[in-house]
Every structure is written in C-alpha cells, then in structure tokens.
Amino acid sequence: MNLGITGYVVLAIMALTIGSFMMAKARAKSAAGGDIRLLHSLPNYYGYNAAMFAAVPALGMLVIWLLAQPMMIENTVYNLLPDSIVNEGSNRSLVMSDVRRVAEGLDIAVASGALSKEDANQISTDTSDIRSILGGVGVALGSDVDPEVLVAAQQYRTKSALGTAWMAVIVLTAALVGAAASIFVSKADFRARNVVERFALGMLMVAASLAILTTVGIVLSMLFESMNFFRMHSWTDFFFGDTWAPNFRGNSDLSILPLLWGTLYISIVALLVAVPIGLFAAIYLSEYASSGVRSFAKPLLEILAGIPTIVYGLFALLTVGPFLVSIFGRGEAGLLGVEWMSGATAVLTAGLVMGIMLIPFVSSLSDDIINAVPQAMRDGSLGLGSTKSETIRQVVLPAALPGIVGAVLLAASRAIGETMIVVLGAGAIAKFSLNPLDAMTTITTRIVSQLTGDTDFASAETLVAFALGLTLFVLTLGLNVIALYIVRRYREQYE
Structure with a gap:
C-alpha cells in the first residue's frame, strides 16, 4: 500500500506520540524513585503532556502546510506561464487544471516505469512523445499539450516534491523537539x-x-x-421590482419579491398544516396519553424528522400532487370537473408535504414546553372545580403559550429554508398569485438554479444567488433569534 510521504509523516508522528507518552511517564516515575506519591501529578498526566507537545504542534504545522503549499505553488507556476497562454482569455482554473493533469500524468508514468525521473523533468518541447507516453499509461488528455503547459507541469512536479520534502523535515523536527523537551521536563515537581x-x-x-x-x-x-x-445590478430593482426573469445574455429582471412571496406562501400553508396537528399531538401526549402510549407514540412521531427531505419531495411529486390533480385538475378527469390545477406541482402540494415534515418540530417542542408547566398549576385549577379540558384551555396552554410561539417560529424558519420539497412539489414559476393550486417557486430553489451548470461568478445572474442567500439568512436569523428569546424567557420563568 502506497501511503505517500504525508502518510508516512503522520505514522511517524503517531509513533513519536506513543513513544513520548511512555517515556515521559517512565521518567516521572523514575524521578520520584518509584513512589508516585512524590509526584505533583498522576503519572499519566506526564505522558499526556509529552504526547501533546509531540503531536499537536507537528500536526498543526502539517495541516497548515498542506493547505498553503498548493496555493503557493499554483501562484508561482501560473506566473511562469507566458502571456500567450495567460492572455488568451482562458480561465485561470482551467489552465491550472491542465497543468495539474499533465503533472499527475507524469507522476503516473514515472511510477509505472514508462518514464524515468530524469526524462520526466527533461522532456523536449515536442509534446507528441509525452502524449503517447501518457496515453500508454491510461491518462486521458482532452486537448493538445502546449509546450509551455508541459514546462509548467514539470515545474509543478519539482516544486511539489521539494515542498513535500521540506514539509516532512520540518514537521518531524517539530515533533522530535516537542517530544524531547516534554520528556526532559518530566520531573517530580513539574505541574x-x-x-x-x-x-x-x-x-x-x-x-x-x-x-x-x-x-x-x-x-x-x-x-x-x-x-x-449590487455593483452590477440595481438594488432598487432587486428589493422593489416585481419580476424575476434572469437572462444570462443580459438585461435581466432580478427582483426578490416574487420569490419572497412564494417562500412565505408555501411556508404559511405548511404551518397551517403542522401547527394544529403538532399542537394537538403534543396536548394528547402530555396530558391524556398513558406512559406506555407516550413511550411508543412520541419516538414514532419524531421519526418524521429523520426522513431525508428528498424523500418528502418524491412523496409530494408522485403521491400528493397526483392526488390533488385527481380532485382539482384536468377537466373531467378531476373529481370536481373543473380544471383548477393544471399539474402536480403547486403551492398546496409543497405546503401539505412540508407541513407533514414540520409536525415533529412543533409537537416535540410543544410537548416539552407543556410538560414544563408546574403540576401545582394543574392541581390548583382542578381543586377549584375545573374539568381537565378547562384546565388545559385556561391554565396550561396560556402558561405554555410563549414557548409554543417560539416552537412555531422555529418551525417557520425551517420551512423558509426548505429546498428539495419545493423543487419537486411546487414548481419553478416566480409570480404573484393567491391561488394555492398554482405552481410557484421560492428563494432556495432559485439559488440552486442560478448556481447550477457552468458559472464564472462574474455576472449578475450568478451573483444574485448570494444576494438571495444573504436575504434568506437575515430572515431566518431574525425568526430564530425571536424564537430562542421567547423560549428562553419562558423556560427561565419555570426553572
């Protein structure tokens, strides 16, 4: 098994760590004459100290080196490329990708014996030889290899090998120095x-x-x-426009308001489903269910929270959507005989399924909050002649209301950030409409759409995804802050 230099360095650090632990522990015991009562700390602490100084600085340097070296080498090699390649309009990442691919091909050819190390570093500018060699070892090249790219690849290999060698020397030296120093100070009075x-x-x-x-x-x-x-696109059009029509050829209308409307509309439908069902489930589990039913029903209900959202999206697309179409859509095929719903994707489809997904969030949090209401309040209400239902309506729920509101707000922030259910269940049309049977879209789906495919992050149509994400982040952050504040204040009241 070929671990590479980095793998061997890590193994060496682990060996030094184990060895320094044992040696420091033994040295501490020896310094105390075998009587550990004379030591300031238990023997294991001396070993932990040595292992810590042997491993942590060396591993930290290794991680920093592995992160910094590729960037530094790429910058150096890219600056060595002639202007004929750099100024051709080629993307830097594409040019360096070609350089890395040729360099990796040279490494494979050297490892397989098809090319010697000397030849790999001294190939002529005739690239036909290198293409045939790399093709012979199974390295596919999508285009002709320019001589300049070949030279850059050779420089990339040389600098990478040199940097890796220095990395091994410096990291292992740090590990040895740390281990030696920590073993040396392992005396009886060392803290x-x-x-x-x-x-x-x-x-x-x-x-x-x-x-x-x-x-x-x-x-x-x-x-x-x-x-x-916002340097490329007007902020007034983004925040106050009424049309979402991206066009990568230019002249795009990029307003967040249609997307925000779809996001809030679908979230409201989801909350209309999740809040009543989740709250009623919480009341039943906390006030009426026996301990046996509760121990079985609550974990089963919370399984809904563990189902991947893509599964919910498929459920919306294949089951809920066609079911709604059979009732509201497609003329005579619909149960009502009126074509109110033209397809399976609609606000109602995504809202219903998202509401099912949010039920555990509302029910679990509300159940915990209701159980936190002191039993003395229930006993006092029952002692005054109230029935159990009256006690729940007039005492328990008002006392738990701040926490329940916080749970609903947390569920709302979860609904606003949902993506897969909306992608598969709501459609991709950005518009203003009050009809829950129309297809709409949300902010999250448009972010995915704008960043899908070949993007250079240099156009307003691509960068708008970040403006959408920042707006969504501020919106959900505000809801979370309000919800956590309400829940925390409520819990402090009864703890």
Whole structure:
C-alpha cells in the first residue's frame, strides 16, 4: 500500500506520540524513585503532556502546510506561464487544471516505469512523445499539450516534491523537539496536570471559536459577493421590482419579491398544516396519553424528522400532487370537473408535504414546553372545580403559550429554508398569485438554479444567488433569534 510521504509523516508522528507518552511517564516515575506519591501529578498526566507537545504542534504545522503549499505553488507556476497562454482569455482554473493533469500524468508514468525521473523533468518541447507516453499509461488528455503547459507541469512536479520534502523535515523536527523537551521536563515537581488542563481548556475555546468564526465566515462570504452583485445590478430593482426573469445574455429582471412571496406562501400553508396537528399531538401526549402510549407514540412521531427531505419531495411529486390533480385538475378527469390545477406541482402540494415534515418540530417542542408547566398549576385549577379540558384551555396552554410561539417560529424558519420539497412539489414559476393550486417557486430553489451548470461568478445572474442567500439568512436569523428569546424567557420563568 502506497501511503505517500504525508502518510508516512503522520505514522511517524503517531509513533513519536506513543513513544513520548511512555517515556515521559517512565521518567516521572523514575524521578520520584518509584513512589508516585512524590509526584505533583498522576503519572499519566506526564505522558499526556509529552504526547501533546509531540503531536499537536507537528500536526498543526502539517495541516497548515498542506493547505498553503498548493496555493503557493499554483501562484508561482501560473506566473511562469507566458502571456500567450495567460492572455488568451482562458480561465485561470482551467489552465491550472491542465497543468495539474499533465503533472499527475507524469507522476503516473514515472511510477509505472514508462518514464524515468530524469526524462520526466527533461522532456523536449515536442509534446507528441509525452502524449503517447501518457496515453500508454491510461491518462486521458482532452486537448493538445502546449509546450509551455508541459514546462509548467514539470515545474509543478519539482516544486511539489521539494515542498513535500521540506514539509516532512520540518514537521518531524517539530515533533522530535516537542517530544524531547516534554520528556526532559518530566520531573517530580513539574505541574503536568495544570499544563494538560490548560491545554484542554484552550482546545474547548478553539472549538467554540471555530463555530463562531465559521458563521462569521459564511456571512462575510455572502456579503462580499452580494456587494459585487449590487455593483452590477440595481438594488432598487432587486428589493422593489416585481419580476424575476434572469437572462444570462443580459438585461435581466432580478427582483426578490416574487420569490419572497412564494417562500412565505408555501411556508404559511405548511404551518397551517403542522401547527394544529403538532399542537394537538403534543396536548394528547402530555396530558391524556398513558406512559406506555407516550413511550411508543412520541419516538414514532419524531421519526418524521429523520426522513431525508428528498424523500418528502418524491412523496409530494408522485403521491400528493397526483392526488390533488385527481380532485382539482384536468377537466373531467378531476373529481370536481373543473380544471383548477393544471399539474402536480403547486403551492398546496409543497405546503401539505412540508407541513407533514414540520409536525415533529412543533409537537416535540410543544410537548416539552407543556410538560414544563408546574403540576401545582394543574392541581390548583382542578381543586377549584375545573374539568381537565378547562384546565388545559385556561391554565396550561396560556402558561405554555410563549414557548409554543417560539416552537412555531422555529418551525417557520425551517420551512423558509426548505429546498428539495419545493423543487419537486411546487414548481419553478416566480409570480404573484393567491391561488394555492398554482405552481410557484421560492428563494432556495432559485439559488440552486442560478448556481447550477457552468458559472464564472462574474455576472449578475450568478451573483444574485448570494444576494438571495444573504436575504434568506437575515430572515431566518431574525425568526430564530425571536424564537430562542421567547423560549428562553419562558423556560427561565419555570426553572
């Protein structure tokens, strides 16, 4: 099995980590004369400290090197290409893709013995030889290999090999230095536990920071691309226009309002299905169902939340849509004899299926919130002569209302961000209409549509996807913040 240099470096770091753990632990025991009571920390902490200093700096350097080296080499090699190739209008990624493909082909030819290392680095500018060699080892080239591309590929191979060699030397040196230093300080009075616990705390802080920085990075990436879009397209047309008609040849009408209307319309239909059913299910499970029924019904109900949305989309397309057409559509074929619905894709189709998908969100959260209402409030109501149903209507639900509202808002944000159900069940028409039997589309489906196919991210028709995504992000973020605020305030009241 060919692990490559990087694989062997990782194995060497693991071996050093294990060895430094054992050696530091043994050194600490030896320093205490075999009496571990004389040690500041337990022996394992000395081993953890050594393993930590052997592995973490080296692996961190390895990850950074693997991320930075390809970009640096590509920039260097691209700058070596002559203007005749760079200025031909070719996309940089396409040019470098050709360079990498030829370089990988040379590596394959060298590994298979079809080409020596010296010949791979000193091939003449006649590229017919290299095409025949690469074809002989099963490397397909889509076009003729320019001599300049061949030279760039040779430079790419040379620099990659040199960089990988330096990476192995530097990373292994860091691992050895870390292991040696940590073993040397493993004495009886060394506060190994303090160092290990501070490192663990630092890792926890890094993990929390990564989550926050990832969110910030997502927002900034959408923000910068949205700014590029608004440099090409009027923001007044985007926010206040009434037509969505993208045209990659130019003169596009890119207004978010028809898409926003479809998004909100489908979400409202979904909530009209999910909220009553989910709330009634929560009331039954929390107030009326026995423990046996509850232990069986609640997990079964929550299975709906684990079904992939593509399955819901197929259910909408193949089952719910044709069923609605059989009632409302296609003239005499419809049960009502009136062609109100021309196809299986419609707002009602997507809304019904999305509502089914949202039932677990509403029911599970509402059930937890209702159960959080103190039993003393129920007992007081029953003691005053109220029936069970009156207690639920007049005491339990009003007390749980803030939390239920938060659950509904969380379900609404989930509905607004749904894609696959809408793609398969609602259609692709952006328009204003109050008819739930018409086909419509949403913001998420248009984002997918605008970014599908060959895109260069240099036109307003492509960059509009980022403006749509940023608007959708702000909308759902606002709903989530409101919902979490309401739920948190409610839970603090009864905890």
